[in-house]
Amino acid sequence: MNLDKNTEQTMLDDAARKFLQSKCPSSLVRSARDDDAPFPQELWQGMAEMGWMSLTIDQAHEGLGGSFDDLTVLLEAMGAACLPAPYFNTAVVSATAISRSSATGLKENLLPRIAAGKLVSTLALIEPDNSYGLDNIQSTAVANANGYLVNGIKLFVEYAQGADYLLTVANTEGDGLVVLMIDANSPGISLTPAPTLDYSKQCEVFFNDVQVESDLVVATGEDARELLLYLEQVCAVGKCAEMVGAMQTVLDMTVQYAKDRTQFGQPIGGFQSIQHHCANMAVDVDSARYLTGLAAWKVSENLPAAKEVSMAKSFVSRVAIRVAKMGHQVHGAISFCDEFDMHLFLRKVQSASMAFGDSEFHQEKVAVELGL
């Protein structure tokens, strides 16, 4: 057993932390929030130059051929930086979906562009009556001579205004779900901004008779369902990795502050109540890290992972918020200021905890895996 990163992963981690520290300081997170642009272009290009866009794309499509495990190393670093860009949406969700597709033309068309940082894609999945899972998708895709005609409403679409493509799930008549890469500039698409706590520039997306050509079909029928179930796992664990990164930073900041801040003539870290808070946070962070590692490893190795993925997502979603709130508590009033970074992490973990199934949704799945 080796519960830690391997050598290459350690190198990847070091490089990522160094890059993000200099290119993605918290001041950038705030300016990205306040800026009209959907996300900071320069940062995006820098990440592409680091090879991050292509990390898990196979070498045949100009990628680095890394594993999902490797990817979680990056995601953790990005969580620690509250990255204000659609990396997860593009390089995790969309690249994974396309890579798993059997449509060779689609792969050849899109994967090299993703790898080069020239294509931004985001996921359009959630609907008014379908927050999680795949059982109640109301958007329709009606097959026609050239592909599909799509209608529907998608909610909570991150960075939609900056996306070239919308990875969309719709229901066909008779052939189950279909997964499509919809050109965001297609006629019939409109966007309404719907801001959320995490500054990810979310929109509602309306599809009104949007024609999608057949060369943009990612998967149909049984393939689509299988792909989506796999994606759900990848995304749930990916969000856990982001949360672990954020939690670790919160813990580090908090322990440092507990050593530096004095009240009543001693560091506040000298009070046992503060020590216990910090100790509880540390146990939460460790637990979250190993549970996420286990799930990531199983997914990476193509082992059955449903139970571990849901254990991780349900547990990490819960403790990440607890840790962020405790970070605030130990810092006192200073953490209630916009100019202090703590709330960026609270916002980040709040959103990640909801994404791809909240704690309860995944607890239910664990129960099912237990045979209940």
Place this chain on the structure above:
Amino acid sequence: MDFSFNDNEQSFHDELNDFLDKELPADWYTKPVRWPHDYAGSPYRDPKDEETGEVFRKKLADKGWLTISWPKEYGGRGYTNMEQAIFDERMSYYLAPASGGISCGIVGPMLLRIGTPEQQEHWIPRIASGEIGFWLGYSEPNAGSDLGSVSTFAREEGDHFVFNGQKCWSSGAHHADYSWMIVRTDADARKHAGCSLFIVDNKTPGITMRPVINILGNHSFNEVFMDDARVPKENLIGEKNKGFYHLMQALDFERISLVGIGTFKRFLEELVEYVKTSTRNGRPLKDIPSVRHKLADLATRVEIGYMLFYRTAEMLDRGQEPNVESSALKVMATELARDMAEIAMEILGPYGQLTEPGERAPLRALVSRGFLESISATIGAGTSEIQRNVIAQRGLGLPRV
């Protein structure tokens, strides 16, 4: 034991309901953007509501209701603390703009206890009429929980004190007229023994403010700098160098008057209504056992909050100082404010994260706000850790370490 109101209390309760129903529109509770136990005041999304609120407040002041438990000769109604509590509960349940705030909740009662007759005559009528507003000048960069180590210094010079130093987290200082401030007046005394309380005019030359934006994106905090600011001696409140001991009482008042216990009940009712009428993934929320259990838990804790709140009023009426009890109330209510937001967020799912009101944002997008807002509840006005220290050490007699 008797958990019911007596006749006086009941008729006052009914009178308040009638008044509120008559003077405020029925949907008023949807107007202020407030989370239970917030510190950031009650901003309105619509300036028209601000005006309605001002008119209403004026009516309260005219009735003497901003100061109901003050003696009649000071513009009050001479009501009991229990009646005051009933008033606070009803007003907060309607989210009425009724709080006399720091002025009527803290400064006024303190002046009635420790002010000179001249000071009472000078300040009390203007406070009771709602004419002047105060901010609390306690915290400093190096004096948060450890309030006894304030270092802003007031030097005696003729008929003035000359202030130098800095306050921080000064909520609403930019809207207020005066500060209720604690500063050091004896550099040599042991730390708690060298502090005094003052009323300080914001317009005093030498006072400057810097706005600080909070995590909701609002300007609620300020840093306030005092550079040779000359404060007349008659603004010293209570005994010189006894400020810290006076302040302990003021802090009890703060913990009690801030709670706004009725907002908890109101929000719980709104959440229950939402659950009754909404679905998730096509399934009625009200049929999901975990959702039901969460609401049951919240409802139980709101009920407890009411009891702990009324207990402090009852003690004040008996002439007891609800010192430990106000700490218990504060811990209980502020942690409930946090959990209510977290649970509401869980129940609303992704919709809880929306920050702008709109068709898809349940409960006027209040939950995302509460999620952030309630972070401050367990920190401001004495952190939960400090309240627990009070309960353990002063209340239970456990040793200090």
